[in-house]
Amino acid sequence: MDAVTTTDPHTRSFWLDDIAGTGADLSQRPALPGARDADVAIVGAGYTGLWTAYYLLEHDPTLRIALVEKEIAGFGASGRNGGWCSALFPASMEKVAAHSSHDAALAMRRAMKDSVDEVGTVAAKQRIDCSYVKGGTLSLIRSPAQVARARDALERARAWGESDDDLRLLDATETAEHMRATQVLGSLFTPHCAAIHPAKLVRGLANLVERGGATIYEGTAATAITPHRVDTRHGIVRADIVVRATEGYTPTIRGYRRALAPVYSLMLATEPLPDSFWDDAGLPHRETFNDLRHLIIYGQRTADGRFAFGGRGAPYHFGSRVEPAFDREPEVFDSLRQILVELFPALTHVSVTHTWGGPLGVPRDWFASVGIDRATGLAWAGGYVGDGVATSNLAGRTLADLILNRETELTALPWVNHHSRSWEPEPLRWLGVNAGLHIMSTADAAEDRSGKPSRSAAAFSRLLGG
Numbered sequence: 001m002d003a004v005t006t007t008d009p010h011t012r013s014f015w016l017d018d019i020a021g022t023g024a025d026l027s028q029r030p031a032l033p034g035a036r037d038a039d040v041a042i043v044g045a046g047y048t049g050l051w052t053a054y055y056l057l058e059h060d061p062t063l064r065i066a067l068v069e070k071e072i073a074g075f076g077a078s079g080r081n082g083g084w085c086s087a088l089f090p091a092s093m094e095k096v097a098a099h100s101s102h103d104a105a106l107a108m109r110r111a112m113k114d115s116v117d118e119v120g121t122v123a124a125k126q127r128i129d130c131s132y133v134k135g136g137t138l139s140l141i142r143s144p145a146q147v148a149r150a151r152d153a154l155e156r157a158r159a160w161g162e163s164d165d166d167l168r169l170l171d172a173t174e175t176a177e178h179m180r181a182t183q184v185l186g187s188l189f190t191p192h193c194a195a196i197h198p199a200k201l202v203r204g205l206a207n208l209v210e211r212g213g214a215t216i217y218e219g220t221a222a223t224a225i226t227p228h229r230v231d232t233r234h235g236i237v238r239a240d241i242v243v244r245a246t247e248g249y250t251p252t253i254r255g256y257r258r259a260l261a262p263v264y265s266l267m268l269a270t271e272p273l274p275d276s277f278w279d280d281a282g283l284p285h286r287e288t289f290n291d292l293r294h295l296i297i298y299g300q301r302t303a304d305g306r307f308a309f310g311g312r313g314a315p316y317h318f319g320s321r322v323e324p325a326f327d328r329e330p331e332v333f334d335s336l337r338q339i340l341v342e343l344f345p346a347l348t349h350v351s352v353t354h355t356w357g358g359p360l361g362v363p364r365d366w367f368a369s370v371g372i373d374r375a376t377g378l379a380w381a382g383g384y385v386g387d388g389v390a391t392s393n394l395a396g397r398t399l400a401d402l403i404l405n406r407e408t409e410l411t412a413l414p415w416v417n418h419h420s421r422s423w424e425p426e427p428l429r430w431l432g433v434n435a436g437l438h439i440m441s442t443a444d445a446a447e448d449r450s451g452k453p454s455r456s457a458a459a460f461s462r463l464l465g466g
Contacts, residue, residue, distance in 0.1 A: 015199035044245035045069035046078035051396025074202030100414035128204030135285035248359030251320035266357035267310030363420035
């Protein structure tokens with residue numbers, strides 16, 4: 001039999017600990033009791049799997065849906081992310097168009113924007129209190145090199161027909177109306193993002209699909225996914241359709257080692273801050289924020305007045321290994337705290353109450369995908385590169401249409417049945433991913449010194465989503 005949850009879910013993130021503190025039950029649901037048949041078997045009870053079950057049941061409440069989950073619903077990225085429900089898609093518009101067409105890229109962009117609103121609509125309709133506030137995103141400009149990147153981003157947005165209603169360049173004074181951090185020269189602002197409490201959303205979805213008739217088997221690790229079949233140590237689930245919804249944990253499944261690279265993102269949360277702090281710092285509408293450095297950072301003001309702040313920088317581990325110990329890199333946590341204090345010096349003596357992290361799924365071409373193979377009954381979605389809150393909702397709606405053979409606008413989107421090539425075998429994968437992290441980190445330091453955009457980082461970006 002599988003072991004019970006190997007790691008206390010309360011320690012996996014501030015978000016999970018927070019809902020446990022309000023009385024939410026994070027104990028495991030019963031494991032798979034033995035072999036069973038289903039119409040649809042879903043591996044993974046995170047956003048992708050749960051949204052898929054939700055929309056399938058909306059269309060056909062009679063479907064027999066079984067979700068198998070190694071830990072508990074929301075244990076992975078869905079319960080640990082930065083709480084950005086954004087319209088970001090990992091591949092650029094230009095890249096999407098190159099794989100499809102100009103009009104298809106525009107349709108993908110519209111679908112992503114709609115997905116931000118759809119999450120809020122469902123949460124309100126189903127009374128899932130996930131602290132959804134659509135305050136938009138501020139991308140701070142804090143160096144001359146970042147000024148150049150901001151202008152380029154705005155120019156590209158305009159070339160795709162986006163107006164000030166989609167992306168605006170704010171000067172320092174206008175930015176200060178939203179947020180008052182140090183060394184800010186200006187910002188880019190987009191309204192297409194909401195701040196959420198991710199664990200409340202995923203746990204609410206799990207309860208919702210259970211009430212709708214789906215069954216979630218927790219403590220049940222999938223050991224193999226093959227046509228019409230999911231193998232676990234508790235038994236085999238046979239189904240007409242099997243959905244792989246495992247994101248950063250995909251490499252742990254036999255045969256999928258090179259499908260996605262599990263790259264770690266780490267976070268911290270401060271203690272709740274007084275209203276006097278927020279009167280000075282801003283973020284009155286819970287705007288999410290980052291800046292235009294290469295090595296990504298991201299933050300939000302939580303509903304209870306904390307900073308939840310994260311970033312990249314943790315190494316990729318050889319062989320695409322995913323282990324609980326990798327969630328914690330003290331040097332990265334220290335760096336994140338230093339960056340946050342640099343942005344807001346008043347935080348110098350503020351306590352950090354939680355530190356956590358986890359893997360996100362990165363496809364070789366940085367191009368998320370959703371699809372189905374009719375011959376085998378195998379379906380999948382993922383490769384969100386850390387922007388999965390809204391994208392997984394779109395994936396769930398699209399998978400529901402694909403599984404039910406519904407031809408819709410969603411099933412015609414250019415990410416449907418896109419196939420990324422496999423990552424290189426080791427040690428090339430380890431060398432390549434960690435070299436990329438090093439390039440981005442050193443590029444930021446070089447730009448701070450020179451004030452000029454890094455050519456090496458620009459070249460590397462073009463290999464990814466650019």
